Amino acid sequence: MTGHDDIWNTLYEAWSSGETSGLATVVRTFGSAPRPTGSSMLLTPEGRIVGSVSGGCVEGDVLERARETILDGTPQQATYGISDNDAFAVGLTCGGTLEVFVEPVSIRTFPELAEVIESARAGIPVAVATVLDHPRPEAVGAHVVVRADGHYSSLHPLGAPTDLVDDARHLLRTGDSGLLTYDTEGVRIFVRPLVPPPRMLLFGAGDFAAALTTIGRTMEYRVTVCDARPLFTTADRFPDADEVVVARPDAYLAQEAAAGRVDTRTVIVSFSHDAKFDIPLLETALGLDAAYVGAMGSRRTHLRRTQALSEAGVPALALARLSSPIGLDLGGRSPAETAVSIAAEIIAARYGGRGEPLSHRAGPVHSLHAVR
Template sequence: MLDIAEELDRWAGQERDFAVATVVATHGSSPRQPGAALAVDSDGRAVGSVSGGCVESAVYALCQQALADGESVLESFGHSDEDAFAVGLTCGGVIDILITPVRRDAPARDVLTTAYAAAAQGSSVALARVVEGPRELLGSALLVHPDGGYEGGLGGDRELERTAAGEARALLDAGRTGVVTIGADGSRCGRPLTLLVESSVPAPRMIVFGAIDFAAALVRAGKFLGHHVTVCDARPVFATKERFPEADAVVVDWPHRYLETAQLDSRSVLCVLTHDAKFDVPLLERALRLPVAYVGAMGSRRTHLERNERLREVGVTAPELARLRSPIGLDLGARTPEETALSIAAEIVAARRGGSGAPLAGARTPIHHDEPRHALRGVGVVA
């Protein structure tokens, strides 16, 4: 639900009653992943999506029912379900969806609304909710902070809460949303619990090195993909906010020096567009040793070979060189800055999701390359 946090935060501030449907787990091909949400308020207004259209009407009706009776429900929808909006998921997958009423009298409302506010402000938090387990715990929620502190409760079982907070913090550290199971030995409740943990983390960083005309198009592509985009160049006449108005930051500094102080993580993307050895070599020497998601460098094939030789001369190893995407981008036949930015963005997505970059038409590879998530089975009403 944190993907629509800004709107939910606004609804909560207006003291509206609403219900939120959240994708808990998926199996097979499915249009949305865990954490995707659809919310419906008491006036019938809706925001978000859980299926891209396949079962939206059925989920909308369940949200209205949850608002009326105050009970949460975990429902499964799949291609074989007769009541999943007549046709179910036409993509052939199965999704489990938790519908939670967020009425003013709901016990977990304070925790949920605090989570919406934190996510809307870009804070790092994880929302952990019980989706399978003892009836008295279902619907309980914890809001977990990066330091391990938490708000809310799981029936007053401190041992269980500490265990759940630890699991949620681990997913938060990785910037991931997913389902985790705590064994019966994790608490005094006597049976395993399944938690949906939704992580809200700041946008992943994209740093574009080289304030050239192609960089402006790549900034726009990076913003479209949801990145926090920085342009860095040592030349103040080119690295200006006027030339890159859509960038979150424009930095005048030597690229390798800026990289040494930049706050990066495993989701960060580094795009080197300078194709000038005095900038590229010291920059890539450092970049290829960082645990980031993607390092790409622009240049012709001849430039690529010469750059690789210089990098070997300064001690970059073969495994480190293998991480370099160069020449940068997928083969789209791109010529214009916009087309080139599209080819780079496509390669970044393929690297992140495990795609091949090959046409889907005629291919036998999966459309979605995310690691499989198994659906929850045999779960009924959640109170």
Template sequence: MRDILDRLLDWQRHGVACALATVVRTSGSAPRPIGTSMAVSADGEVLGSLSGGCVEGAVYELAREAIAEGVTLGDAYGIADGDAFAAGLTCGGEIEVQVRPLGAAEYAVLRELAALRDAGRPVALTVPLGDGAGTGPGRDWSLATPDRLPDGPVGEVARRALSDGTARTGAADGSDPACTGESAAHLVVPFVPPLRLLVYGATDFAGALSRIGRFLGYRVTVCDARPVFTTTERFPDADEVVVQWPHRHLESIRGELDARTAVCVLTHDPKFDVPLLVRALRSPVGYVGAMGSRRTHADRLERLREAGLSRLELAALHSPIGLDLAGSSPEETALSIAAEIVAARRGGSGAPLGALSAPIHGAAFGAPAVVTAVPAGS
């Protein structure tokens, strides 16, 4: 829903009637996560995608029906059966979709949501789903913020969604969110500020990492104490270029750090990286990585121990930084680092998908990744 919000509001300003189709539950290897939305206008225009093409045609027709009848509808889509053209997910999973015509009440909530998002405030849209099949009439939409959470179990679901930026469902009575009947499941879709990537060391690797960080939707900061190297011209993809000693910069923004922040230390110089890593590893950031050879890593660990870091604190350090892709160029190295950051955030193993027994998309969206042995020569 995040990627189509502005276009939805543009439709509203121009009086375009539409319905919003949203994935409210998934199982198995579903192609898109809960909270993914597609909008269909009365004149047939489409915004967004629910499944990469598998069921869009069927959802499109359901949305046109919802607009015509002015009611909330729902359906589930799974593996296609004997009809090769039936709506189904060839990936083997199932998604449940709710389709709701948008009216004045919904648009009022969406306008407030957009205003809070534009002000940089974390906010979540809470959508009651009606009965367990997602076909009930629904009730009023509402917004949740860190200082204004709903009462009861749904408030806890909203708190978690705002914390990690992941959409969730939950039942108002605290029971299994997949339950049916009158338990009134809710969908909570967070709109939070961008993930943050702090890159220390004004090198070619930093330039490549800032490019891929921006591509992944991070707000990228490049920081180095050397003004001749730390310029916006050298790092056009960074949102912010700072000339400052790295550890002093991190200390200055300590109150802004959280689990959605990644710190990458590319300085190769103990006078920069040791005081920086001491502070980073004692902060609430979600990822800390440092570049260097294995010899550099061993020397760095010794210096960090001498600085007082515990074994538990050192265990959080990703060093040498990145996954083993056998690459060497700045771009290949940046890809390796970015892959490790994503794996750390999502709980991925970093193993080849062909060696996993867990659902492909389940692993991507945070399900445990189970590695199975692959016989030699198979």
């Protein structure tokens, strides 16, 4: 439940007690909207607020809608933008537009919530599909819970589009929220994946890895540091790591991939300067469908590395996926500054960013589509 643990855990507490909460979710954005789709704000039965949908711009109006939906049990939809007549009261000063769905959440309106929470806590990815528009008004606000294996459950006879499960499974694989529109049926459904945090696998127990561990955790990755040298690979040297593993890097990566613990969101970085570890590791990594594979080293090291990988049989197309020398050109030199440049490249790879100053180009501030 990446980034939303507090909201979902708090929601489940109220649900379990038989109370009704108000859940507001950003289901669509345009332009420079302040928060991405899937961002949520929860109003608990006792009046506590958890989360945010806009960073403060429209929270007051959304909060009032949440109060209303708790009282009357009816979902609401609202669109906010700078062009609103009440722009100064509830508009977005950043100039973007966002669409928010506000729903009452209780055992009656969301009977599948227990299954969602149990799966998420067990590390089983699930996608929650919420009906926003439907020819049958009683279906609005209903939910379908979809798992990666195609299993789905709902206590509501929605008559939902047959493509919904496949579409939800695709979003579940990428970890991205998405709004699905089925024009022929007049149906709109918002899909929000609840997945374990993406993994960041760092190989080479040095200062640069330690710096990226701290940033990676802030970016909500589950960070593992792996090195074959037990003297350097200790938990006290990497306090921000979720795991510190003493193992041969390529063997550990192959083991994790075989166990299904490497996916299309996984980030793999080699800080090793020893070819006997570096080359087998990258050979393994470039054979996986990971989000990002990077390796530290000079341009001379990169040339030697790519030659060795090519001789090992790594195809040119796979080699082209290797980010080396690693990071964006920010001009920094220290481990912390280098870690920022690597993190910046990882973000750019995910969202299709170009790594240039926003002040140097026109158009939307935020990318419209994530690469992964």
